[in-house]
Amino acid sequence: MGGKAAHEFMLIVDTEGGEETLLFCDKCEYAANIEKATFREANPPRVDKELKPMKEVDTPGASTIEEVTAFLNVEARKLVKTLIYLADGKPVAALIRGDRELNLIKLKNHLGAVELESAPASVVMEVTDCPVGFAGPIGLKGVPMVVDPEVTRLRNFVVGANKNDKHVTNVNIDRDFTATSVADIINAPKGELCPHCDGHLLEKRGIEVGNTFMLGTKYSESMDAKFLDAEGNEKPFIMGSYGIGITRTPQAAVERYHDEKGIVWPKNIAPYLVEIIPLNYDREDHHRAAEQIYRDLVNNKIDCLLDDRSERAGVKFNDADLIGIPARIVIGDKSLKEGKIELKYRGSDKAGLVDKKNVVEAVRDLLNEVN
């Protein structure tokens, strides 16, 4: 959103449901979205003392990292990938180590681009003068090269030769090609060191449920929004933005509170507190009892859902488990004869019989005991 600093408030989820990838330290408080996360390498590759002479080698049919490293018998981290992208329609090359993944957001932010997309094969062939899979930085004319800092620390590495079925070994930055800019453009990998301490980075999925942005005077200056200070001087407002993800909060709650049958709503955000299930709503006595309990609860400001469908009991129970209203009241033939109903909490299997007259109190007691 602009401004200098932002915080994202994430709920960590163990399921695949999280839409963000988070890295965090197993020792200190460091945590960051993968769009921002940085790291220190735990075991950097050995740095050769001497710069060896560059050599073009045949790598027939080997165009992927796996194929090239196997063919040349080198580690993936001694090979440098040259990835061609289109930034706002213009080709740009991103150079990262063979064992790393490019982070598109970091590259996009670094370039200040609005649109960033993988270059189609036709563009790759145009700028490299060879088929896809053999792109390299040497002789890549007119294309800006963004180089990841890890590449600048490598010596005698392998790159594509911009020729079909050929790579170049013993390549060295500055001697053999020049970076247009150097920037962190890769995903921080889990297992590497924390940027702040000697802890290791863990990776989890998260849901962003809130954020804050320090906007400073970015918008107030552009919109000419000013106030007079005590001395009567005009000054721009200092602005902040504070957001709670209203729609993501229930999503996050469901990720956290559920079982194999469905949702288990925490009572504070449950859409209703009680679901009433008459086993046979078409019968006069069930119908009457259900409506009476419904009215009693609603009159006592307890939000209620009444399943008045003519479905079988099993269908109603399954649906109740699926939508996960905290308290469930079942009105059945046997108990009703004794003036009782069944009361159950969604988060457990235990159910108890309570007097129909005491439903409101019993529901209150149950809700007091649960989350």
Ligand SMILES: [Zn+2]
């Ligand atoms: Zn740390």
